[in-house]
Amino acid sequence: MSTPLLVDVDTGIDDSLALLYLLASPEAEVRGIVATAGNVPVAQVATNTLAWLDLCGADDVEVALGAATPLTIPLRTTEDTHGPYGVGHAVLPPPRRTTSPQSGAQLWIDVARAHPGEVTGLVTGPLTTLALAVRAEPELPKLLQRIVVMGGAFGHPGNTTPTAEWNISVDPEAAAEVFAAFSGLPAGRRPVICGLDVTETIEMRPEHLRLLAVRSGSAPPELLSPDDPPTVRSRASNPIVRHLSDAIRFYMDFHRTHDQGYLAHMHDPFAAAFALGRVPVTMRPATVDVELAGSLTRGMTVADWVGHWGREPNADIVTATDPVAFFEDLVERVGNLARTRGSAAIVAG
Template sequence: MRRKIILDVDTGIDDSLALLYLLASAEAELLGIAATAGNVPAAQVAANTLALLDLAQAPPIEVALGASEPLAIPLRTTEDTHGPQGLGYAELPVTARELSARSAARMWVDLVRAHPGAVTGLCTGPLTNLALALRIEPELPVLLDRLVIMGGAFNHPGNTTPTNEWNIHVDPEAAKEVFDAFSAAPADRRPIVCALDITETIEMRPAHLVALAEAAGSTPLEHVAATDTPDWRSCASNPIIAYLTDAVRFYFDFHQHYDLGYLAHMHDPFAAAVTLDPGLARTRPATVDVELAGTITRATTVADWAGMWGREPNADIVIGTDPAVFFDRLVTRVGALARRLYPEQP
């Protein structure tokens, strides 16, 4: 049976790989995509998402525009990480696909109500849209089959401040509303949280791009390196591989600039893979809350692993995985999609 999914994204680079992973997976049925402000403004997120659906020759999938601002603070975006349009060095044609007439929050509510107990939510950006949806329908935690969140940092340094992760940092009030609301979820429907503790072990390297090109039958096989200049562009014969090379190379350059190595942390596609197969992840239940008042710790996710607060767990936090298994699936699935959509001409 195909898993019905609502994807809530702030489409930058790794979000785009998450989308391609889902489109390449036979067991995924994308009911709708919510565009949330985060890596870039919401309108650019929507444009990126629609253009990627074109690139992947996807059937009509509803894309709904989300709130332009977080719940309580000004929007902060991160073009330094994801490029001026959010897709690194890649540029995609403007699409003729149109946005939904309903808001992202309304789409969340309507789709879950239409399929009670059968929809999995996957959030790879700030949680603004989901928080607004919960204000419309507080029963979402029991109406959803499951929720997967890429966000937070627990026993791990933050990537935005010393203690907090980007998605939570952009809209901490929304994150707190979501975690508080999901305290009502049954134990078998607690959100699965893919935090930096694990997603920063999902290290994509240039060899993975070569493997994707091989799987797609794309030529030439391009070996990107830290010595490549910013104006270099892929000439891969397969458009999906050319897109991935140009997008991910920007991400490599960003990580290299911060002395993390010539690699890219694939936070969001890992969360997509866990959405389709929770068995990829080892989890541990905890009660999660979000700090809103701390002078230097605002937006920090705090996990009570030992029950000190006397509150039931409201999340299953991923504590382990095998990155090699994930990358094998990513290369196999996305490579096969690229080969099928853009076969090499004899």
């Protein structure tokens, strides 16, 4: 069965792999993509997104510009994590088209109205554009089938502050508005939150990329090593593998310099896999809110698991998964995409 999707990204490195995974998945019916400022400024998010779509032959997917700044605070970006342009060391071909004339918030509304009760919203960046869409169309939570959010941390250290995860911390007010707006939905329609508790178990290592390249038919072998000098770049014959490898190399180096090992946490591809029902998970319902006033805890996602607040659950939080199964699926699918689309790109070029 197909899964209609509206995807809201702030295309950095893990968003890039999430996009490739969705494009590689036959059941993913991407009805549109919203580019929201986060990892990099909004124009660069859109450029990265369009470039990946072009490279993969998906130039029919509408991409709309979302919010350029958070609701009430200045934008912070994270080029130290994702590189100066958001895609690590990759130098993607310039996109052959531009963004849609309509706004990202309007795309959320139009897609949901056109297919009421069918579309899953997948958000792998800040929730700013979705919050703006809900302000313009308060019925949006009921028009969507559900939303899947990569964000937050529950009983787990933050990756931006001691208590806050990046996507939520960029725009805590937007996250609080979204979680409030999506309250009152029944089980099966509540937002699903994929927080750091689970996504930091999704550790991509050099062997995963090597296997992906093998499946694509790329040569020479794609071998990343922490001993490589910073000037090393992929020589892969397959352009998708080459650009993906150069992006991920930067991400692995970032994690290594922050004492996490030579690996890359693939937060956003996991959320994409969940949205398609491709990965086994354990979930728990909770009432989720966002701390907005704490001098030490601003941006923290707080989950009431047992009803202290006297409010019904407004989210289902993913608490466990199977990283091995996830990577087996991702390597197969993205490797197949690279084999077919990458070869076509070589011929076209």
